[in-house]
Amino acid sequence: MTTLADIRAAAERIRGHVHRTPILTSATFDRELGVRAFFKCENLQKVGAFKARGACNAVMALDAGSAARGVITHSSGNHAAALAWAAAARGIPAKVVMPDSAPKVKIEAVRGYGAEIRFCKVLERDAVCAAWQQQTGATMVHPFENPLVIAGQGTAALELIEDVGNLDAVIVPVGGGGLCGGTAVVVRSLLPNASMLGAEPLAVDDAARSMATGVRQPRVDNPKTWADCLLTGLGEPNFRLLRQHAVRVVTVDEQAMVDAALFCLQRMKIVVEPGSASVLAAIRSLGAEVRGKRIGLVLSGGNTDFAWLPR
Amino acid sequence: MTTLADIRAAAERIRGHVHRTPILTSATFDRELGVRAFFKCENLQKVGAFKARGACNAVMALDAGSAARGVITHSSGNHAAALAWAAAARGIPAKVVMPDSAPKVKIEAVRGYGAEIRFCKVLERDAVCAAWQQQTGATMVHPFENPLVIAGQGTAALELIEDVGNLDAVIVPVGGGGLCGGTAVVVRSLLPNASMLGAEPLAVDDAARSMATGVRQPRVDNPKTWADCLLTGLGEPNFRLLRQHAVRVVTVDEQAMVDAALFCLQRMKIVVEPGSASVLAAIRSLGAEVRGKRIGLVLSGGNTDFAWLPR
Numbered sequence: 001m002t003t004l005a006d007i008r009a010a011a012e013r014i015r016g017h018v019h020r021t022p023i024l025t026s027a028t029f030d031r032e033l034g035v036r037a038f039f040k041c042e043n044l045q046k047v048g049a050f051k052a053r054g055a056c057n058a059v060m061a062l063d064a065g066s067a068a069r070g071v072i073t074h075s076s077g078n079h080a081a082a083l084a085w086a087a088a089a090r091g092i093p094a095k096v097v098m099p100d101s102a103p104k105v106k107i108e109a110v111r112g113y114g115a116e117i118r119f120c121k122v123l124e125r126d127a128v129c130a131a132w133q134q135q136t137g138a139t140m141v142h143p144f145e146n147p148l149v150i151a152g153q154g155t156a157a158l159e160l161i162e163d164v165g166n167l168d169a170v171i172v173p174v175g176g177g178g179l180c181g182g183t184a185v186v187v188r189s190l191l192p193n194a195s196m197l198g199a200e201p202l203a204v205d206d207a208a209r210s211m212a213t214g215v216r217q218p219r220v221d222n223p224k225t226w227a228d229c230l231l232t233g234l235g236e237p238n239f240r241l242l243r244q245h246a247v248r249v250v251t252v253d254e255q256a257m258v259d260a261a262l263f264c265l266q267r268m269k270i271v272v273e274p275g276s277a278s279v280l281a282a283i284r285s286l287g288a289e290v291r292g293k294r295i296g297l298v299l300s301g302g303n304t305d306f307a308w309l310p311r
Numbered sequence: 312m313t314t315l316a317d318i319r320a321a322a323e324r325i326r327g328h329v330h331r332t333p334i335l336t337s338a339t340f341d342r343e344l345g346v347r348a349f350f351k352c353e354n355l356q357k358v359g360a361f362k363a364r365g366a367c368n369a370v371m372a373l374d375a376g377s378a379a380r381g382v383i384t385h386s387s388g389n390h391a392a393a394l395a396w397a398a399a400a401r402g403i404p405a406k407v408v409m410p411d412s413a414p415k416v417k418i419e420a421v422r423g424y425g426a427e428i429r430f431c432k433v434l435e436r437d438a439v440c441a442a443w444q445q446q447t448g449a450t451m452v453h454p455f456e457n458p459l460v461i462a463g464q465g466t467a468a469l470e471l472i473e474d475v476g477n478l479d480a481v482i483v484p485v486g487g488g489g490l491c492g493g494t495a496v497v498v499r500s501l502l503p504n505a506s507m508l509g510a511e512p513l514a515v516d517d518a519a520r521s522m523a524t525g526v527r528q529p530r531v532d533n534p535k536t537w538a539d540c541l542l543t544g545l546g547e548p549n550f551r552l553l554r555q556h557a558v559r560v561v562t563v564d565e566q567a568m569v570d571a572a573l574f575c576l577q578r579m580k581i582v583v584e585p586g587s588a589s590v591l592a593a594i595r596s597l598g599a600e601v602r603g604k605r606i607g608l609v610l611s612g613g614n615t616d617f618a619w620l621p622r
Contacts, residue, residue, distance in 0.1 A: 267359075309617070
C-alpha cells in the first residue's frame with residue numbers, strides 16, 4: 001500500500017517537471033459558508049490536471065531500457081494527456097487507447113503532445129490496450145491503479161499542507177481513486193485530526209456505494225453527467241486505500257456541480273471542469289458541519305469544452 | 312508625477328487587503344513565440360481586476376474625517392466594483408455613477424459590495440458625479456487620473472519583478488492609463504533596459520494616436536469592441552507619464568484579442584476579459600522582435616459575461 005515515503009519520493013522525482021500550483025482563496029465562498037477555504041489549483045497544472053503528477057512520477061521512475069520501449073495507457077482523457085506529456089518530457093514514445101466518446105478537447109490535447117492514439121468502445125479498452133502493449137513492449141501505466149501514479153497524485157496534498165498549514169478537512173473528487181487514495185495517505189499522516197472527504201457526482205456514485213456496503217461496486221454504465229473526468233469506477237487498490245484511511249464520500253447532484261463550476265468561472269475567474277467542481281458542491285452540501293473550519297479543496301482539472309455553460 | 316516611492320508607499324498601505332496574485336507560465340505560449348512569458352494574474356485579484364489596488368490605496372489613505380463622508384466615483388465597471396469593495400473593507404459608504412450600458416455582471420458586482428449606484432448616459436457622467444459629490448461631501452476617487460490610484464496600480468509590477476527578476480519587456484493594457492502609467496514608473500526605475508509596452512484594441516486606439524501625434528486624442532465614441540474595460544480615453548496625467556517613460560503602444564485587432572482570451576480560457580484555464588487579453592495578442596503581433604525575450608504580461612482583469620465566446 002502507498003505510504004507517505006512513496007509520496008515524498010514522488011515529490012522529489014517530479015520536482016521541476018510539474019508546476020507547484022497556486023492556492024487561491026475566495027472571500028465570497030468563505031462568507032457564503034462561514035469557512036476558510038483553500039483551493040489547490042491543479043486545473044492550472046501542466047496538461048490542465050493533477051494527472052501530470054502521477055504520470056510524471058511513473059515515467060521518470062522507469063529504468064533506461066523500459067523507457068526506450070515507451071509507455072501505454074487507456075484513459076478517457078486527462079491521464080492520457082498527462083502520460084503523453086510526461087513521455088514527451090522524457091523523450092520516449094507514448095501510446096494511448098481512448099474511448100471514441102472522449103471529449104474532442106481531450107483528444108486534441110493528447111495528439112498535441114505527440115502520442116499515438118487508438119480509439120475503441122469503452123468496454124473494449126482493456127483488451128485493446130493489452131494487445132497493443134504485448135506487440136510493443138511498452139510499459140502499461142494504469143490511470144489510477146498504478147502505485148507510482150497514486151503516489152504522484154498525493155503530492156498535491158503535500159504542497160497544500162506545506163503552504164497553508166493545519167486544515168480541519170481536505171476534499172478531492174473521486175473517480176478511479178488515485179487522487180483520493182494518495183491524498184488520504186498524506187492527510188492521515190500529516191493531519192491526524194482532519195476529515196478526509198471525497199466528492200462524487202450522484203450519477204456515478206459507485207465509490208459512495210462501495211464505501212457504504214464495504215464491497216467494491218461496478219462502475220455505472222452510460223451515466224448522464226457532465227463529470228466526464230469521473231466516469232471510471234473506483235480501482236481495487238484505491239478502494240483499499242479509501243477504506244484503510246476511512247475516507248467519507250459525499251455525493252452531489254448535477255445542478256449543484258454545474259453551479260459550482262459556474263462559481264469558479266464567474267467569481268474565482270478560473271476554469272474548473274464540472275467533475276472537479278464537485279468538491280465545492282460537496283462542501284456547500286455539508287452546511288453547519290463545516291462552519292468555522294479550515295478546508296483544503298483540490299480543484300483537480302480544468303479541461304472542458306464548456307458544453308455545460310448555460311447559454 | 313508619480314514616483315517609485317509613491318508606489319512603494321502604496322504597496323505598504325494595501326498589503327493584507329489585496330491578494331499577492333500568482334504568476335503563471337504557459338509552455339504552449341512560450342513555444343509558440345519562442346519567449347519566456349510570465350503572466351501576472353490580476354484577474355485573480357480581489358474584485359477580479361487590478362483596480363482593487365488603486366482603489367484600496369486611495370481609500371486607505373483617507374484621513375478619518377474624509378473617510379466618514381465616504382467616496383464617490385464614475386466607472387464603467389471594474390473601478391466601480393473596486394472602490395465599492397475598498398470602501399466596504401474600511402466600513403465607509405461608496406457612491407458610484409455608472410453608464411446605463413455597463414455589463415450586467417459588473418453592475419451586480421458593485422451592488423454586491425454594498426455601494427449606492429446612479430445610472431446615466433456615458434457623456435453625462437462627469438456632471439452627475441460632480442453634483443452628487445457636492446451634495447454629499449464624499450471624496451472623488453477618479454478611476455485613473457487620481458495619483459493614489461495610479462500609484463496603487465503600479466504595485467502589481469513591483470510584485471511581478473520581485474517574483475521573477477529581470478525582464479526584457481513588460482506589457483499591460485491601456486485604457487485610462489492608470490495601470491500603464493504606474494507600471495511604466497516601476498519598469499523605468501527597476502528595469503532600465505526593458506521595453507515598456509501598452510496594448511490597445513484598434514477600435515479604441517486613442518492612446519496609440521496620442522503617443523504618435525504627441526497630442527492627447529479624445530476617446531473613441533461608441534466603438535465596436537469586446538474590450539469594455541478599455542473604453543475610456545487616456546487620462547491627462549497618464550498621458551504625461553506614458554510620454555515621460557516612453558511607453559510604446561501596440562494596437563491589436565478584435566479577432567486577435569478574442570483569440571487571446573480564448574487561449575487563456577482553453578489552455579491556461581483562467582478567465583481573462585478580452586481587453587486584458589490584448590496583451591497576449593500584442594506580444595503575438597511582435598513576432599521575431601520578442602523571440603528569446605523574458606516578458607512580463609499583466610492580465611489586468613477577468614470580469615466578463617462571456618458574450619464573446621464562440622457558440
